[in-house]
């Protein structure tokens with residue numbers, strides 16, 4: 001079977017889950033191609049199976065994933081698709097699967113599997129708990145996530161159809177759930193880049209700008225400056241070697257648990273900042 005796989009990731013969880021599936025697919029003799037979503041990719045090569053893995057942000061998928069799915073061309077032949085969502089809490093994936101399904105159903109896709117994989121929380125600047133786990137706790141959560149991803153990949157190959165669609169998170173009232181979802185989707189994500197701050201001791205090393213997956217950071221006068229394309233993926237915050245990035249609503253992140261999937265090495269773009 002030929003399998004195409006696409007992901008978006010801030011801190012490596014969604015890549016880890018899709019790579020784990022990929023290993024199972026390869027071990028079973030399939031031909032696979034795995035790559036990060038790119039807004040310039042408007043058509044995906046024909047395959048027997050197409051899989052997506054995205055994180056959930058405030059009960060929905062990241063804006064860039066929504067945009068990407070909307071942009072890809074309708075498939076000529078009906079395309080079998082699976083959707084996986086990584087979440088800090090399996091009960092709190094909200095509309096993430098539904099949002100993907102809504103777009104893909106207009107693109108001649110047959111959804112064969114949808115699932116949520118719990119991975120460590122990476123929202124370091126969140127003003128309220130839950131915060132990222134300790135390194136030790138994270139390792140345990142990742143181990144369980146990998147096991148779950150392996151089982152999912154086997155099920156997919158065996159044609160087992162399982163569907164996760166939507167459920168109200170238990171610890172939220174319906175009002176609070178919709179408030180958070182709609183606020184982030186229609187107001188938060190457009191404006192939260194404005195909340196980023198950096199301490200004066202930043203030495204302008206440029207790492208945050210080089211690794212940002214949406215190219216939303218410029219170094220100006222040797223300090224990072226954020227822009228509106230930011231997806232709040234938390235990569236810059238969790239990778240800054242000096243823990244100097246924070247957001248005004250959450251306060252300093254110095255000394256707080258940071259999170260990135262330990263094997264994740266983001267690509268560094270060449271930059272020429274003055």
Ligand SMILES: Cc1cc2nc3c(=O)[nH]c(=O)nc-3n(C[C@H](O)[C@H](O)[C@H](O)COP(=O)(O)O)c2cc1C
Nearest residue numbers: 010011012013014055058059086087088089121122
């Ligand atoms: C801005 C933001 C919002 C988040 N919202 C949720 C959420 O609503 N529900 C949830 O279970 N996890 C939430 N998380 C946690 C991530 O979904 C989780 O850590 C995910 O695995 C990160 O994947 P990545 O490493 O591929 O970026 C959020 C994380 C961020 C940064």
Ligand code: SF4
Nearest residue numbers: 202204205206208240
């Ligand atoms: S990674 Fe940290 S130290 Fe380096 S430029 Fe960015 S904020 Fe400054």
Ligand code: SF4
Nearest residue numbers: 212230231233234236
């Ligand atoms: S600026 Fe930081 S949080 Fe925003 S998309 Fe880039 S790396 Fe992610």
